[in-house]
Amino acid sequence: MSPLPQELVDIVVDNLRDDIPSLKSCAFAARTFLTSARCHIFRRIEIAPPKPKTTPSSSPCQNLLALLTSSPHLPPLVEELCIVSMGSSSNEILEPDKTSSIIKGPRSWIMTDDSLSLILPLLNLKRISLIENASPWGAAVRWNDVPYPLYTALTATFCSPSLKAIHLRGIIIDSPAQLLALFRDAASLTELSLSRVRFTETLPAHTASLWPDLDARPWRPRLRTLLLSDQPKTGPLCEYLSSPGIDLADVKVLTVATYQPESRNIITQAASTVEHLRLLYTPSGAYTSIFNNSTLRSIHIFAIWRWLFRAIHSFFRSFTDESHLEVVVFEGLHPQSGSDGDDVGLRGLSELDAAIDAAIERHFHSLETVEIQRTLYLNCDRLRSFEDWSVTMREALPSLAARGILRLKENRVPNNGVHHGFE
Structure with a gap:
């Protein structure tokens, strides 16, 4: 039998580029696949x-x-x-008793x-x-x-x-x-x-001793993607990186995870030409100046579950001008234990749905997708099914469902202290 054309082999392997077990199987199955598979495997x-050792290794x-x-x-x-x-x-999934x-x-x-x-x-x-x-x-x-x-x-x-x-x-x-x-x-x-x-x-965030050489040697990186997580146990990282001597004008994808409204506003102003913005939501502080940025094409808002519907309401009421947004994602992280908790957020949502409908009619003529994501820990299995939750969400937000722009998604993430893309 004649060997497979290399072009066909490359197509097969390229489609498996993120499936390492399958790539290894291909590499072991035939030498024809070895070179192409090896490139993706490594x-x-x-x-x-290292894990605890019982014998030297x-x-x-x-x-x-x-x-x-x-x-x-x-x-x-x-x-x-x-x-x-x-x-x-x-990639390791650890049960609570296996830590x-x-x-x-x-x-x-x-x-x-x-x-x-x-x-x-x-x-x-x-x-x-x-x-x-x-x-x-x-x-x-x-x-x-x-x-x-x-x-x-x-x-x-x-x-x-x-x-x-x-x-x-x-x-x-x-x-x-x-x-x-x-x-x-x-x-x-x-x-x-x-x-x-x-x-x-x-x-302090804006002192001469903070950046002793930025006046003489400004930093003008070619950054296109920037993630800053400014948590309570750190210094004001967002404010530090928004120094006038640091040029963030080329940043197009910005993720800001901070509980400090001032830090959030400062860094989003410094990266003023962002097209894709990801934010950690907190109830404090105004978002109007951020959301009304004319260059934005997509926004992803991450919140703990009990704040998710508050985040949705805050988002849609923040707009005063025509928005060019095409995609909006709201992601809620569910607690590890306790009841589903959907009833907490879904009470009185008819007013929220009416506000969303009015805001879309007035400001969002380019909007193509509103996605709501429910993010669960891998070992959390006591909540209602995704199918039941989806039905509830569509009934709670009929204006989005009627427009055909509502998308629903469920994520499963390890409980390792990392906030799933928001650090």
Whole structure:
């Protein structure tokens, strides 16, 4: 039998690019698939923390180093490296009684495993993540305590001309200036995600000592995508990054997760040409100036479930001008335990539906989709079915259903302390 055309093999493998088990099966099934499948299998690698050992064995990082050094054709295939400094693997589903399988302690494993400092120079990465998947606020990486070989390897990677994306979640660092120094020379950087960043030096957001060299050397990145999570235990990260010496004019996709209305308003003003905005909703503060931005084409609002319908009401009543929005998403995170709670939000929704209908008629002539998402934890199974919930939502918001623009979706996420895209 003649071999399959390579073009057909590539099409099959490309359609499986995110299905690693199927790609591995293809690679084992026939040599014809091996080269194409290998490119996708090794495109993204995640290094998980080591688990408790009963017998001496190599860590995941040590195993990866051995593989890369023994197979020199593999390092060029790696485009993205995700380093989980603390917690479980991003793809691991842990039941509440299985958290003991994670090594816990005051320091991350990267402080003692020297393999990582040897892996990084082998790779020419496009994306790097250094994240904690711990709940809540695990033992973040203390940057000043990072061993020098790893410090050198990480800083070289952060400034690599090929690097396009950096994701930091869970890092303790001296100051905003020290944070910026990590990646300000990354000439190709287009995506930046910063969350759980804690500063040992607390400074007012707009003081000369905060950014001592921005006047002489402004930072004008080519960022297209920016995520900032400014939580109570951190400094005012959003305000720090909205300094006049930092140019965010190219940002088109902005995610802002902060409980401080002032910080939220400042950073959205600094990135004034955003087209796709994602916000963590809180009942405090006005949103009118944010929502009426004429460049916006989509908005995604994330809220805890008991605030979801308040967020919907606040959104539609905030508009005073013609909106060019095409897509609006409201996502509610359900609590881990307790009753469904839909009845709390659905009481008196006839007035809300009338307000939505009037707002759409007046301001939203380009609106194509209003999506409501119910986000549940993976081990939460005591709520009503998605089908029953969908019927209730369509009955509660008949104006959206009648216009044919209402979409309903359910997400299942691990309960690892990470707010599903909002950090």
